[in-house]
Amino acid sequence: MEFLETIARLSLLLPCFLFFLRKRSQSRENWVVFLFVLFSILQQAAFIIGAKTEHPEVVKLISFFNPLTYLIFIYFFFQQVLVGPINKKVTLVCTITYAILQFIPFLFETTSTITSIFTTVNTVFILLFCLLYFFEQIRFPKTMFIYTQSSFWAIVGFLVFTAGTFFIFWYNNIIKQSEVFENQYIIIHALIFIIRNLLFSIAFVIKPDKQPLTDSHLSLT
């Protein structure tokens, strides 16, 4: 398990390396993704330090801010990617709503149900943002092959990670109670974490298709 966890943590270095390799040609949305990867590295470092120094409150604090920070990065990313002003407003309203909701546990006693609700809301928001992006890509297509855009791979990364970790975050409290469950958690989380980082790496290296849509594309389909 530890080996898999280490591999997953080290996989964060791959997108960073590839980002610096093509630093000059990186778009704004890639910068947001890069900052998000940096945040993940800091988070993992805090987890390791927290576990080694036996200060669980550090891990708790990070766990608490994790969904909020994640959503803020997602928000800034989608602000760069989305075209429609209404869609941009929808993402802003959703993020503010979620950020306010995030402070409810400070006011009331946190239960596993509330935590689960937050996880669900977080997932729903991110899925909604991804759907908005895909909807825009169908309505206002910029390129013949959507997968030639770096933003597509970053969104696929976010989507796969959100969808794949939904159930393990949902049952987070139960999972933490048993070592068997925790192992399951580590396997699934590590695998999806690696996949996400690989997808971000693709986003950083892909060369965008800058050719405008013409009739010549008809022969390609």
Next chain:
Amino acid sequence: MFFLQATNSTNVTYVVYFGTFGMLLLAIGLIVFIVFHQRKVIYFQLRMKKMQEEQQQMMLQASIQSQEEERQRIAADLHDDAGPLLATVRLYLNENLIHQDQGTQLQSIYNAKQIIDDTIQLIRNMSHSLIPPTLKNFGLESAVNDMFQKINGSGSISASARFHDYKRRLKLEYELSIFRVLQELVNNTIKHSHSSFIHLTQNKTDQYIYIRMHHDGEGLTQTEYEKLRDTPQGMGLKNIYSRVKILNSKILFEKDPSNTYYKVTIEIPIEAML
């Protein structure tokens, strides 16, 4: 709900593995669907664009061809009619130089004058066919009535027109375009419909002028018009389409519910035409 409410250990393991697998499958399914659907949408949009360009190209070709035909007709008229007449005048005038006696000279001058009169009439007719003077001086209503009077004169078909509200004339270029459309419609009716009458009415609302022409022969429906218009043979219909489009108007070909008449209605917006 089972997926969200599991509590015992077997259930949780089951839910976590299958739930995660299901969610991943859904996400991948969504991504694959978007990739293929987006390509389909682009393909459809490009095809639509290409078809529109092709149609515009056809319209342009039709317009150029009709211009060329008009030029050829004018050239033929000038060459076959005006040319020989003027050559004859030249001959008479040459004769004047050869024959010095006054009687012969007067006769040649008289003959030359007659031919010059004919030539003037010929050129006038040609000019009238380019833009009818009635249309220029008295407007669409008079020009249509004039055209229908000539058709009636031929005796083969009865033509009548009634303008209910056409007190204020449209701009000359728009009137000319409407007249050309009506001319083409009437020509087509005479040539192809085998009808016994043509009746044209004009009505007006606050926003539109409606010109409706109906006849009792064989006609076209909207679908047939659109189909024929896009064939290389439908030159006249293409011209009608392009003129109607320039006028920002609509044209509707339909069969009367009683199956007795065919109707063509042109809806012309007034605002831009005055």
